[in-house]
Amino acid sequence: MQRQLKAPVLRISETRGSPVDTSNKQTTPIGRIIQFQLPFANITWHRPQAVEVRQEDKISRLPIVDVTSRVIGAIVLTGLATVLVPFVFRTIFSRRRRNS
Helix, strand or coil: CCCCCCCCEEEEEEEECCCEECCCCEEEEEEEEEEEECCCCEEEEEEEEEEEEEECCEEEEEECCCHHHHHHHHHHHHHHHHHHHHHHHHHHHHHHHHHC
8 A cells, every 4th residue: 555645734823822810910922833744744833923911801912023033034035145146147147158
């Protein structure tokens, strides 16, 4: 019997942690889970999304800004640009030399 290959699956869901009670407030951490299933591996990324604060009848949601992800993204894009831009210029100039 042959093993059947699974198609890649992307799932995004939200989790809620256990609420923490103080004298007049209740705070609940909220996270986001991104799961990517490949035939050979499962990749799961869980990151904080927000904190929900409940005070009497008022509920407010305070977002958590993840600066680290933005910095890592900028570093990766800078690295790609550093590699790809010279490659594209080299390809364009080598085609011009062949044609002339």
